[in-house]
Amino acid sequence: MTDKTVAWPVKxxxxxxxxxxxxxWDRFAFRDDDVIVATYAKSGTTWTQQIVGQLVFAGRPDVPIHDISPxxxxxxxxxxxxxxxxAQTHRRIVKTHLPLDALTFSPKAKYLYVARDGRDVVWSLYNHHCSGNAFWYQLLNETPGLVGPPMPEPDPDIRSxxxxxxxxxGWPFWGYWDNIRTWWDARRLPNVKLVHFADLKADLEGQMRAIADFLDCDIAEDQWPTILEHCSFxxxxxNAENVAPLGGAIFDGGAKSFINKGVNGRWRDVLSPDEIAAYEARALAELGPDCARWLAHGGL
Structure with missing residues (x-):
């Protein structure tokens, strides 16, 4: 039974x-044990899908996460x-990049929201955008039903x-601040857990054990070394073909180019002090001090 006193999110x-x-999402039939991995984009989505997949399947080496977790x-x-x-009979793992107010929400599913400093997001987005091949643009821009402008080629200047x-x-992708804000506002819901990319980098085992507890995954102690290995960059x-979207077919260089560096702070030696300050001021204005601090550093 769900708690009727909780103000559950409404689309x-x-x-x-x-x-x-x-x-x-209006047509998706939830099950009570579904796991929804949510992010803005390039915030550790695939990494978290791999983590959840390894917890659900107890360290199996052949889990095609890109196929089973759409x-x-x-x-x-x-x-x-x-x-x-x-048709899936195992515990399902589904990915979304939606802000919470655009997502149909189930009180019984479990939601992992992963965030990353927006400057690191942009550096990863830029690599992703520059790696998109002709098939990627064809899918996005020529598939019927396109709403709004098509996906453009990337600006060659990363600072610009x-x-x-x-x-x-968020141009040319989608809004960043409302994505962060709507999930931050839901952080105290019993079936929502916020995770930060920097915390995964700093203490993968500790973060994964906390995720396992949240998801009620009972992992035998002797399985942890294998699971941790399978979640390393x-x-x-x-094994990028098992984790990259569409097996990497939409990227120049294939699946391995999608699993890039997983490194934070590459913007520090590129952006000017004024550009850094502009981002930080915008984060504070959009999110408030507590959320802006967490977004920059993690450590919730």
Whole structure:
């Protein structure tokens, strides 16, 4: 039974663009043990999907996480995605990049929201954008049902790219601040857990044990070394075809180019002091001091 005294999130809008179609969640039939991995994008999504997959499947080396854990609101997903999820008999792991107010919410599912400093997000987004091949643009821009402008080619200057992303709130992808804010506001819900990319980097085992507790995954102690190995960047890059979206078919260089560096702070030697200050002022204004501090450093 769900707690009737809890103010559960309610979907109040749709989000549709070259990537997104939030309406699909209205047709998704939740199960009580579903795990939803939510992020803005390039915040540790695939890493967290791999973590959850390893916890659910107890360290199996052959879990094709890219296949079993679809980005449900990606509008160019195969049309049978809902049917394939319905056919799964194991505990399901579903990915979303939606802000919470554009997502149909189940009080019984478990939600992991992963965040990362926006400057690190942009550096990873830029690599992702520059690696997109002709097939990627074809899927996004030529699949019927496109809402809004098509996906453009990236600005060749990463500083200019960053400034535009900041000034136009996530351009050319989607809004950043409301994504962070809506999930931060839900952080005290019993079925929502916030995770930070920097905390995963600093203490992967500790963070994974906390995630396992949240998901009620009973992991035998002798399984942990294998599970931890399978969640390392080195292992994921070596087995990138199992984790990269569409097996890496949409990226120049294939799946291994999708699993890039997993490194924070690359912006420090590139952005000017004024650009850094502009980002920090915007974060404070959009999120308030507590959320802005957590977004920059983790440690909730």
């Amino acid at each position: 109040t809008r749709e989000l549709l663009n070259h990537h997104m179609d939030s309406t699909i 980005w449900l609101d990606l509008r160019v997903m195969p049309p049978d995605t809902l049917e394939r999820l319905e 790219y960053f400034r535009t992303w900041l000034a136009e709130d 080195e292992y994921m890059k070596a």
